[in-house]
Amino acid sequence: MAAVTATDSPPPRRIAHLDMDAFYASVELLRYPQLQGLPVVIGGGRRDCDQRITTEGSGLPLHEIALADFPRLQGYTGRGVITTATYAARAFGVGSAMGLMKAARLCPQAILLPVDFDEYRRYSRCFKEIITGIAPVMEDRGVDEVYIDFTHVPGGQRESGRVLARLIQKSIFDATGLTCSIGVAPNKLLAKMASEFHKPKGISIVHEADLQTLIWPLACRKINGIGPKADAKLARHGIHTIGELAARERDWLVQHFGKATGAWLHDAAWGRDERPVVTESEPVSISRETTFERDLHAVHDRAALGAIFTDLCQRVAADLQRKGYVGRTIGIKLRYDDFRSVTRDQTIELPTRDAATIRRVAGLCLKRVPLERRLRLLGVRVGGLSRPGEGLRPPEAAGGADRAGVNAELF
DNA sequence: TCTGGGGTCCTTTTCCTT
DNA sequence: TCTGAAGGAAAAGGACCC
Numbered sequence: 001m002a003a004v005t006a007t008d009s010p011p012p013r014r015i016a017h018l019d020m021d022a023f024y025a026s027v028e029l030l031r032y033p034q035l036q037g038l039p040v041v042i043g044g045g046r047r048d049c050d051q052r053i054t055t056e057g058s059g060l061p062l063h064e065i066a067l068a069d070f071p072r073l074q075g076y077t078g079r080g081v082i083t084t085a086t087y088a089a090r091a092f093g094v095g096s097a098m099g100l101m102k103a104a105r106l107c108p109q110a111i112l113l114p115v116d117f118d119e120y121r122r123y124s125r126c127f128k129e130i131i132t133g134i135a136p137v138m139e140d141r142g143v144d145e146v147y148i149d150f151t152h153v154p155g156g157q158r159e160s161g162r163v164l165a166r167l168i169q170k171s172i173f174d175a176t177g178l179t180c181s182i183g184v185a186p187n188k189l190l191a192k193m194a195s196e197f198h199k200p201k202g203i204s205i206v207h208e209a210d211l212q213t214l215i216w217p218l219a220c221r222k223i224n225g226i227g228p229k230a231d232a233k234l235a236r237h238g239i240h241t242i243g244e245l246a247a248r249e250r251d252w253l254v255q256h257f258g259k260a261t262g263a264w265l266h267d268a269a270w271g272r273d274e275r276p277v278v279t280e281s282e283p284v285s286i287s288r289e290t291t292f293e294r295d296l297h298a299v300h301d302r303a304a305l306g307a308i309f310t311d312l313c314q315r316v317a318a319d320l321q322r323k324g325y326v327g328r329t330i331g332i333k334l335r336y337d338d339f340r341s342v343t344r345d346q347t348i349e350l351p352t353r354d355a356a357t358i359r360r361v362a363g364l365c366l367k368r369v370p371l372e373r374r375l376r377l378l379g380v381r382v383g384g385l386s387r388p389g390e391g392l393r394p395p396e397a398a399g400g401a402d403r404a405g406v407n408a409e410l411f
Numbered sequence: 412t413c414t415g416g417g418g419t420c421c422t423t424t425t426c427c428t429t
Numbered sequence: 430t431c432t433g434a435a436g437g438a439a440a441a442g443g444a445c446c447c
Contacts, residue, residue: 079415099414101413286418289416291415377415
């Protein structure tokens with residue numbers, strides 16, 4: 001075999017996963033530093049708990065607002081869950097996804113802040129701009145997470161990526177006051193796990209050779225993509241750690257988990273993941289859904305449901321128009337009072353972003369669903385998205401007939 | 412007593428066509 | 430006209446993620 005010089009061989013793949021530390025809570029604490037160290041929960045977001053602090057807008061600087069002016073969990077009634085909680089609040093046993101009423105019993109003195117997505121998105125854009133200024137190949141994975149390809153970034157290989165990770169951490173902190181954790185590894189799968197090793201403010205470097213020592217002792221659940229269901233199924237087969245998963249034959253996994261999932265499980269356990277860092281992607285669907293303040297009945301609450309239904313369709317249409325998409329597959333989702341969900345959808349000939357058209361087709365979907373039980377949630381979705389071009393029916397053309405049709409629909 | 416909203420992806424079922 | 434196989438697309442459900 002011919003000798004290979006250092007300049008001939010391509011640099012090893014170095015992929016980083018960056019995760020902001022307690023993102024929503026940290027943004028709120030930047031705004032209200034007087035809440036530092038106090039139990040704070042962020043959640044709700046629906047109208048009934050969407051009261052920001054009473055003295056906001058009074059001209060008082062936000063950091064001077066008295067603690068007494070912040071709304072408390074005590075006496076909270078209504079639906080909604082906690083999106084995130086500060087560590088001080090978690091000490092009382094409250095945490096993400098817990099109902100707010102239950103949290104109010106556990107920690108009535110906790111301060112309740114509504115979710116402010118606009119503000120989180122503002123910070124999100126800001127830290128992502130800083131990253132792409134340093135390392136341009138970045139994949140967006142939501143408001144507080146990204147993957148970054150360090151491989152060809154100048155300095156991206158130094159100390160296996162640690163130097164660049166440090167620079168990114170410092171740049172984000174200097175510009176925003178926010179901290180993050182970064183994992184650098186040969187691929188996305190391992191980088192994602194690595195970023196959790198030393199939270200908060202951590203940097204973790206993982207090499208292929210670390211698989212047995214750092215990855216295999218971890219619980220299967222640590223693999224991004226193994227959730228509660230898959231974890232329970234693995235446990236039933238006596239598989240609890242990634243090492244135990246790696247010990248199973250690929251064929252055995254395929255037999256028990258299906259072709260795609262079985263093969264993926266095997267690859268994941270062996271730290272294999274060739275997925276590229278994707279810098280651009282198109283959405284697959286756009287949807288809106290809402291949980292009612294109380295369960296509604298199709299007949300008894302017909303008017304209220306009809307208004308909500310129309311509103312959802314209009315909001316989806318507005319989203320499509322704002323984002324510049326049209327879609328062909330229109331669907332509904334509803335959740336009954338017993339929490340079972342059903343979906344129905346229908347594909348139409350020409351893509352649309354017209355509210356009345358969406359309302360009409362969604363209304364047809366609704367007719368195919370049992371409506372005896374009370375409903376707690378209703379959603380409207382448009383998929384099969386494309387950019388408007390040939391075949392788009394202009395909103396005006398959809399006008400009269402559809403609108404007339406809507407009035408005759410269910411609700 | 413409860414269990415949000417906005418997505419993606421995968422699997423299974425159903426329906427249609429050949 | 431009926432039956433069955435095969436394959437693809439659409440529909441439905443569910444798991445998972447942030």
